[in-house]
Amino acid sequence: MRREPSEDDAEVLLAMLSRTDDEALKSLLLEDLHWTTRNLEDDLRGQLLTRAAVLNLPLFAREGLDPSKLPSRAGIKRRPVDMLLITVKLPELRAVQLAFGIDFGEDPTLVDRQIRFWERDVEARYKAEPVRVAITMASFDANYRMAAFCASILTTYSPRYVVLVGMAAGVEGRVRLGDVVVADSVIDFGHGVLTPTGFMSRALSYSLDPNVARGLSFFDPHEHGWIGVVRELLAPFAEMEVVGSMSLPSGRVDLNPSFVRGTILSGDVLVEDGSLPAMREKYGDRVTALEMEGAGFAYTFDSNAIPWMVFRGIADFGGEGRTKEWQFVSAVAAAAALRVLVEKSFIFEYPESGF
Amino acid sequence: MTSLRRLHDYVITGLNAIDQKAEVCLLDLSGPDPRLEPSFDQIRGATEPFVADAIAEVFDNWAGMGLARRLIVIVRNTPPPGDYVLIRNSAMLADGRLVFVDGDGRSAGQVSGGRRPEMAVAVRAVREDRVERFRSKLVVRRGWFEHETDDDTREFVRKHFDGSLCSVEIQQLLEEFIDQAENPFDVVVYDSPLSEWVVGPIEGAATSRRLAIARPEDAALVSREIAGAKGSGLAVLLVVPMVDSGTTLQGLMSAMESEPDVTSIRALAILSTRGTREELGERALVDAAGDCAGTVAYMLRVEQQRVCETDPDCDPVQLGVNPDDRRRENGAGLTTCEFWDLVSCAGLKPEDDVPRWREPSGYVPDFDRMLEQYGSWLVMKLAIAVRADVRLLSQDTLYVAPAGESASTELGRLLRLVAGAQVVYIPRPVIDFLVGQPDVRLDEIRERFGNPSPWLLHLQSSLTDQVVVFDEFVATGSTIRALMRLLTAFGFTVVCIATLTDFAPDVVRFAVPLRSLYSWQRPPKEPK
Numbered sequence: 111m112r113r114e115p116s117e118d119d120a121e122v123l124l125a126m127l128s129r130t131d132d133e134a135l136k137s138l139l140l141e142d143l144h145w146t147t148r149n150l151e152d153d154l155r156g157q158l159l160t161r162a163a164v165l166n167l168p169l170f171a172r173e174g175l176d177p178s179k180l181p182s183r184a185g186i187k188r189r190p191v192d193m194l195l196i197t198v199k200l201p202e203l204r205a206v207q208l209a210f211g212i213d214f215g216e217d218p219t220l221v222d223r224q225i226r227f228w229e230r231d232v233e234a235r236y237k238a239e240p241v242r243v244a245i246t247m248a249s250f251d252a253n254y255r256m257a258a259f260c261a262s263i264l265t266t267y268s269p270r271y272v273v274l275v276g277m278a279a280g281v282e283g284r285v286r287l288g289d290v291v292v293a294d295s296v297i298d299f300g301h302g303v304l305t306p307t308g309f310m311s312r313a314l315s316y317s318l319d320p321n322v323a324r325g326l327s328f329f330d331p332h333e334h335g336w337i338g339v340v341r342e343l344l345a346p347f348a349e350m351e352v353v354g355s356m357s358l359p360s361g362r363v364d365l366n367p368s369f370v371r372g373t374i375l376s377g378d379v380l381v382e383d384g385s386l387p388a389m390r391e392k393y394g395d396r397v398t399a400l401e402m403e404g405a406g407f408a409y410t411f412d413s414n415a416i417p418w419m420v421f422r423g424i425a426d427f428g429g430e431g432r433t434k435e436w437q438f439v440s441a442v443a444a445a446a447a448l449r450v451l452v453e454k455s456f457i458f459e460y461p462e463s464g465f
Numbered sequence: 466m467t468s469l470r471r472l473h474d475y476v477i478t479g480l481n482a483i484d485q486k487a488e489v490c491l492l493d494l495s496g497p498d499p500r501l502e503p504s505f506d507q508i509r510g511a512t513e514p515f516v517a518d519a520i521a522e523v524f525d526n527w528a529g530m531g532l533a534r535r536l537i538v539i540v541r542n543t544p545p546p547g548d549y550v551l552i553r554n555s556a557m558l559a560d561g562r563l564v565f566v567d568g569d570g571r572s573a574g575q576v577s578g579g580r581r582p583e584m585a586v587a588v589r590a591v592r593e594d595r596v597e598r599f600r601s602k603l604v605v606r607r608g609w610f611e612h613e614t615d616d617d618t619r620e621f622v623r624k625h626f627d628g629s630l631c632s633v634e635i636q637q638l639l640e641e642f643i644d645q646a647e648n649p650f651d652v653v654v655y656d657s658p659l660s661e662w663v664v665g666p667i668e669g670a671a672t673s674r675r676l677a678i679a680r681p682e683d684a685a686l687v688s689r690e691i692a693g694a695k696g697s698g699l700a701v702l703l704v705v706p707m708v709d710s711g712t713t714l715q716g717l718m719s720a721m722e723s724e725p726d727v728t729s730i731r732a733l734a735i736l737s738t739r740g741t742r743e744e745l746g747e748r749a750l751v752d753a754a755g756d757c758a759g760t761v762a763y764m765l766r767v768e769q770q771r772v773c774e775t776d777p778d779c780d781p782v783q784l785g786v787n788p789d790d791r792r793r794e795n796g797a798g799l800t801t802c803e804f805w806d807l808v809s810c811a812g813l814k815p816e817d818d819v820p821r822w823r824e825p826s827g828y829v830p831d832f833d834r835m836l837e838q839y840g841s842w843l844v845m846k847l848a849i850a851v852r853a854d855v856r857l858l859s860q861d862t863l864y865v866a867p868a869g870e871s872a873s874t875e876l877g878r879l880l881r882l883v884a885g886a887q888v889v890y891i892p893r894p895v896i897d898f899l900v901g902q903p904d905v906r907l908d909e910i911r912e913r914f915g916n917p918s919p920w921l922l923h924l925q926s927s928l929t930d931q932v933v934v935f936d937e938f939v940a941t942g943s944t945i946r947a948l949m950r951l952l953t954a955f956g957f958t959v960v961c962i963a964t965l966t967d968f969a970p971d972v973v974r975f976a977v978p979l980r981s982l983y984s985w986q987r988p989p990k991e992p993k
Contacts, residue, residue, distance in 0.1 A: 115801065125784050130809070138828065145971075
């Protein structure tokens with residue numbers, strides 16, 4: 111009789127790995143895990159072996175952490191959620207927490223390797239069961255760090271959809287401050303060749319899953335009271351003295367955002383030289399915004415066959431002397447649009463095929 | 466007279482009483498003997514001078530009677546060099562008439578030194594009384610078995626005990642218990658909601674001792690009928706398969722005590738999770754207030770482990786592992802969960818008994834300890850695994866393994882005991898010789914390795930032509946191939962190979978099916 115192992119067997123081996131400190135036993139378990147996963151799909155195998163590698167990193171020793179004070183990963187199976195929302199910076203996290211009804215002081219549902227996750231159930235119009243949403247923050251910008259972060263959290267979660275929510279620099283004239291851009295594609299503009307005559311672009315483009323793109327084409331948050339939701343969410347902050355990550359624009363603001371579909375440029379540089387219009391000339395007229403994480407995010411989830419979306423509020427125009435006062439507001443607008451999408455659209459109606 | 470003096474006389478009397486035709490005598494000093502307690506415990510270490518003198522006197526007696534006998538003394542620990550018993554009996558030890566052997570197969574005498582697994586098996590075979598056979602044949606399954614609780618919480622026990630392979634031994638022990646009772650029993654009442662294996666032995670023992678038998682729900686009716694016919698109160702033997710906390714048993718005893726016709730109740734559990742003695746013991750039952758609420762005799766003490774649902778290691782909750790079915794085995798092999806759970810229990814050890822032609826495999830599961838705790842279960846699974854290939858009864862199939870490897874030797878012992886199999890061990894030097902030889906020439910084998918050797922005689926006299934080759938694991942397959950070539954040269958048909966684990970499923974292939982309880986591909990080891 112020949113043993114024909116399955117993914118469940120791999121899960122058992124990972125659990126055993128997480129429970130033992132015996133290096134000899136770990137070594138045998140890893141041998142078995144490599145053999146057990148040999149016939150699984152590449153993506154699945156990669157995820158399982160990544161989890162095994164994570165379990166064996168001398169993480170605690172390296173960071174001087176006390177393992178007993180951290181939540182244990184022992185026996186944790188990947189947590190299934192309908193939607194995993196990823197933010198990068200604190201104003202973005204706060205905006206998403208606000209939109210999804212999570213108090214800023216609320217303890218995370220799960221802490222894994224110091225990554226914090228908050229989970230919420232959201233009632234959705236076209237889904238009998240509540241939509242399970244998990245929210246987290248990557249903490250660091252740049253595409254390579256976002257890719258590593260996304261691969262890492264896939265050892266904890268098994269999401270149906272992932273969304274990158276936050277802020278971006280917009281192309282002035284095409285969008286206004288506070289508008290929300292939803293990506294129909296993300297272009298990694300930093301990829302290229304340095305030649306004697308200068309930089310030759312070999313930009314990489316990542317497109318939405320066609321079903322997701324089709325579904326979004328039917329979605330207009332204005333039809334579902336989006337602007338009212340944004341104003342309601344921000345009203346308490348207008349009446350108080352807020353500093354730091356949740357600061358608001360000074361002076362009177364007439365918040366009337368638009369919801370725009372377009373191409374988002376992504377690269378590991380912060381643009382403050384006003385070059386965005388020129389970049390639009392170079393990469394096409396659908397270029398609407400620019401940020402620093404979308405390409406790493408899209409590539410990681412494309413690799414794992416998980417449909418992704420990018421929602422970005424416009425916080426500045428990438429010009430000299432840019433300020434941060436629109437960051438929180440624009441991120442709230444983006445998060446609120448996403449909340450409306452979850453509650454009102456058909457997104458979860460067909461579980462297996464997307465929209 | 467002191468106990469040790471009594472022991473001295475007891476040894477002399479016993480050995481002198483042996484029939485004069487006997488050429489070899491066995492003296493077992495390794496186990497407790499109730500007739501000599503408590504002082505008998507004192508001689509478990511180095512042999513007492515009284516025993517040393519007794520052995521010397523016995524040899525003098527035998528010499529006076531013209532008897533050139535051998536005496537094998539089974540001890541818990543072989544006497545260390547310089548021990549009085551070795552000095553006192555040095556002449557007999559030197560010429561091989563006297564040998565000390567311990568339970569691990571270590572010996573002192575003319576042949577002394579390292580551990581010999583086959584000697585350990587021989588010692589166990591000699592010593593195997595009914596309780597020992599019962600212990601060896603009791604199938605202990607490891608898994609996750611739902612345990613009933615008083616509230617809504619889930620609880621699991623890690624072992625399931627199945628005595629269906631040792632019904633003969635259980636019945637014999639029951640009959641002994643009935644025979645030794647101070648007050649004869651009138652009726653046997655038994656309760657076995659989860660363990661049908663006790664029913665046969667209980668009914669057999671009750672029938673052979675002409676006792677009435679009843680389940681608890683029928684006990685009142687049966688008792689009234691018997692008491693009416695007898696004209697006096699009844700003595701009840703209440704038998705249960707297992708007693709743990711004793712709460713259920715106390716409830717049963719209370720119910721029986723309330724019967725007007727019952728004057729005495731004696732409780733007997735086949736297995737008990739508590740008690741001071743490992744076997745044939747008696748323990749108190751403690752009620753909720755902490756008071757003694759009676760006693761229960763038991764045949765064998767066993768270990769059980771309970772795990773509640775909140776335990777982080779509770780696999781059915783944490784991993785979604787399906788709880789095990791007490792009535793059904795999970796197939797012939799071991800699941801990933803079962804195998805690594807066993808390894809976690811038994812631990813690892815550096816590979817010993819490494820063939821000379823390859824590097825050690827590093828750490829391997831401690832198969833000895835695995836077999837010690839769960840041997841009959843694993844052997845039963847192996848027997849199921851080879852069933853498709855072995856068309857004859859196991860008694861008519863020859864099982865062949867390399868000699869000198871402790872786990873294989875223990876596997877063979879259990880195969881004999883559980884399946885009644887014939888087992889032959891081939892000495893390692895023979896296998897080593899065959900590995901380097903392109904052809905197997907039987908005349909050369911006979912010449913090199915002695916004729917008649919026990920293993921050669923066994924192979925030559927075997928009435929079956931069907932063979933199963935077994936070993937603890939497959940690493941390179943060279944040992945098994947050498948055995949197969951040898952057996953083929955003898956005219957046997959190798960029908961399959963059985964191993965506990967296959968470490969080379971991707972690189973080692975045989976011409977016959979390989980049945981392993983578990984397998985994964987380890988990094989191949991280079992030949993030396």
